[in-house]
Amino acid sequence: MRIDERIEQHYAELSPQEQKAADTLLDRLGDIAVYNAVELAHLSGVSKATMSRLFRRLGFSDFNEVKEHARLVRSSGMPLGPQLSDSGLxxxxxxxxxxxxxxxxxxxxxxxxxxxxxxxxxxxxxxxxxxxxxxxxxxxxxxxxxxxxxxxxxxxxxxxxxxxxxxxxxxxxxxxxxxxxxxxxxxxxxxxxxxxxxxxxxxxxxxxxxxxxxxxxxxxxxxxxxxxxxxxxxxxxxxxxxxxxxxxxxxxxxxxxxxxxxxxxxxxxxxxx
The missing domain is CATH 3.40.50.10490 (Glucose-6-phosphate isomerase like protein; domain 1)
Incomplete structure (x- = not known):
């Protein structure tokens, strides 16, 4: 399953903090490679431990596996990530x-x-x-x-x-x-x-x-x-x-x-x- 599908499947089971972290992941799937786990946790307003816990609940061993998964999905042509904004031109x-x-x-x-x-x-x-x-x-x-x-x-x-x-x-x-x-x-x-x-x-x-x-x-x-x-x-x-x-x-x-x-x-x- 793609990471966005995994998040959708487990979203209701996540804690409020994990849901905040999941929302951040969904917003940044298209350019996730430019971040590290600490930066994503900061952007989400959660602890690094919460972010790591979310990765495991989604079936990933660590953030590197998340990045590789997102890269493979994107390279297959699957639309993945935020829409183009003015700042992204x-x-x-x-x-x-x-x-x-x-x-x-x-x-x-x-x-x-x-x-x-x-x-x-x-x-x-x-x-x-x-x-x-x-x-x-x-x-x-x-x-x-x-x-x-x-x-x-x-x-x-x-x-x-x-x-x-x-x-x-x-x-x-x-x-x-x-x-x-x-x-x-x-x-x-x-x-x-x-x-x-x-x-x-x-x-x-x-x-x-x-x-x-x-x-x-x-x-x-x-x-x-x-x-x-x-x-x-x-x-x-x-x-x-x-x-x-x-x-x-x-x-x-x-x-x-x-x-x-x-x-x-x-x-x-x-x-x-």
Missing amino acids: AAHLVQEQDNLRRLGASLDEERLAATTTALAVAPTVLLLGFRNSFPLALHLRQQLLQCRPSVNVAPQPGQSLGEELAGLGKDDVVVLFGFRRRPAGFRGILQAASATGASTVLIGDSSARRLASDASIWIECPIDGAYAFDSYGAAMSLIGVLANGVLNSLGRAGRDRVRDVSGMFDSLGEIEG
Whole structure:
């Protein structure tokens, strides 16, 4: 059980002092690593002995075990901790910059060029995203469709994947967004996509490293957030880089497509100037 679930289960049994300590833990789960047990006791207005007693009642041997548990829960993508406040904006921006820095450090120019070239020349591009990854797949499709046709996204509501994968071949590309808290069968989907003969591009955070060997191209993109929720700012930035690379790879054909799409917007009156 997560620590917040343990607190909820035992809360009514706790003494008033232990409840004060538990409330402090809940308020600071997202950044608990910056505190020690004495500081938490002080923040709670209880003794260190009360704080230690609370840890044991929740099933932890000591505060180090509490911190490790909170770290593991947070690294799995589980929202955990306080909401962002005005005073926390600086921490958020620092984390965003660090995510972008780590993305840039891990993505070499050769792999980026191979990815954008594959996306540019493939007869069909299929983008797969589940849960939090689905909006990323949608956004990449919207960007790629500006400069090339035949870009599909799956799974669509109420639809299965079999008909999307059937018919793909060695010249096609499947991009899979595999950020943490993926569906349980994600590896099987990646392997099925690879079995079609299509090139597979896997984009995910560090939790997807164990899946990288099943993909043609692996791109690691950090999504660490300063607070409770993951941040997809770096992932959206990566999408912009990929789409721009595809447009450059296509050259005049891509520019002609952009012009045709813009003309269609105008004729339909879809886009406000």
